[in-house]
Amino acid sequence: MSGPNVATLAWRNLWRNRRRTLLTLGSIVFGVFLAVVFTAMQDRNWKDMIDLAARLGGGHVSLQHPEYLDTPTLTRTVVRGEEIEAALDGEGRRIARAVDRIVGPTMLATAGENFSGAFIAFDPEAEDETTLSILEALDEGSALEPGDSDGVILGHRLASNLGMELGDKVVYTLTDRNGEIVSGLARLRGTLRTNAPTVDGGFCLLPIGTVRDLLGYGEDEATMVAVFLEDQRRSGGVAGRLDRALGETVAALPWNTSQPQLAAFIALKVGGAVVMEILIAVLVAAGIFNTMFVSVMERLREFGIMLAIGWSPRRLFRLIMMESAWLAILGLTGAFLITLGPYVYLSSTGLDLTAVYGGTVEVAGVGLDPVLKVGIFPRNAVLIGLFAVVATLASGIYPAWRAGRVQPVDTIKVV
């Protein structure tokens, strides 16, 4: 037989009204479950979007001429020499891959037609769909093979406008670093179908070696080095370190600087998600507060007795806060157990929304996975847990304080 202590007493008090406690625990569990799933969907969605943007654009971090961002011309280049290699090596395994690209405007002409467009010149040996996502939109023909020096891939509408079939020749014209007009001849190897008008009607892919020669670039020269990271959340840190290491000749820009529109879009969505999560938290906290407050108000007489026989207000405060703490512990444990199964399923198998979307989903020519998957950042999971604990404890503060303010003479009758 052992005597009571605050934790034991709080635990037993919690189960005096089993139904109410279970309802409160249910609201905590449901709230945490919602927050985790919702956040996990957002985290995964943003991660996918950012990775996608990196694959469409200049990587998670882009190394480029300091003035290229404001005036992206073919005269503003970087040379991937020892300095850049050393800086990249310094980041170790944080960097998954770094590839050279030349990006700029071009004019394409066949015997009968000519159209303007944009090009990306890349190294087919160094890149595939994992770094250049637009390759996933290959419609006809084949991708550029390593060593293919005169191939070109065009948007299918552009090819059609130029009146081209696979294997046909096209002349592309560029402006070199000296301002001179230079032209190259290429044969159509394949076409892209993205349903994005700017890509389908005005975009082409060229081999970087040929374009370098044409523009008079050095062997390691390009308009950018696209750096891909293992984890996009490190973009800012990696970019900052590279920027400091490379001095004033090369700018290292994280994706949110080189693609401010996407960054603004994601920031807007993050803001919306935060508002939603705050709403969930407030609703859950209000439920807990209501439970604790009613529970305290029902026991005012009991608290009066306890104060009369020598309990201090501080000890009463601790008792009620301990009841809140038990709710938090049980709620989080329950939430973990309830959330684990669905989370594992959604993160590994996911929900196939093909039927909902009515087919494949494409953004800027890149097929998005119609299977909804989740993946919460560990930091956010910890934050949700902490928030649940803090909200539960905070909900108990006023009732606990109120309990200690009871005047025994008002709540009990001595004679």
Add this chain to the structure above:
Amino acid sequence: MGEGPVISLRDVSKVYRQGSVDIHALRDLSMDVEAGEFTVICGPSGSGKTTMLNLIGALDAATSGSIVLEGRELGGLNKKELSELRRDRIGFVFQAYNLMPVLTAYENAEMVLWVQGVDGPTRRERVMGLLEQVGLKGLEDRRPSELSGGQQQRVAIARAIASNPAVVLADEPTANVDSETAETLLGLMEELNREQGVTFLFSTHDPQVMERARRVVRLVDGNVASDERR
């Protein structure tokens, strides 16, 4: 404990204000209670019994006058000191038992000692002895809902005397039990008074209690109308 009365009230008045009306619950009441007394406070409704026990129990403050418990003037103590005084020197037995429903008989009886910070083995020895003394041996693990009214009041008595208080204030302790149980409870409290010198101050209308008291103080209109020692 020094010489002199355990409780001393001098010219104690208590005025409650209800709206614009002043209600004089106690009017310049003076009275002493000596250690080891078995005293009953009686009187008609509104005579001031409740107020008097509230003041002696340090649950309320007098409007004027002096209340001294074991030489300590209650009016000079702050909230914390009053709380400690109630914990250490005053025992309460309530009409409705007022046990903690989630605690066992043992734990209820132990509560004051626990709040005092008495170590476990000492608590256990003291509480087990008390429960045996009040006739609850073998029922230590039962919760109040599993005990009869008389048994619950015995637990309340054990709780009240666990810390060896200077005085036990008992609120109509027999009001909620049948006469046979009341007789048993009174016998128990008499025994504690006689053998351990526990000072009891009752408030009651029960003739059974008044018959057993060795001192009966009758209040009328907030003052002592008679004080009979037997």
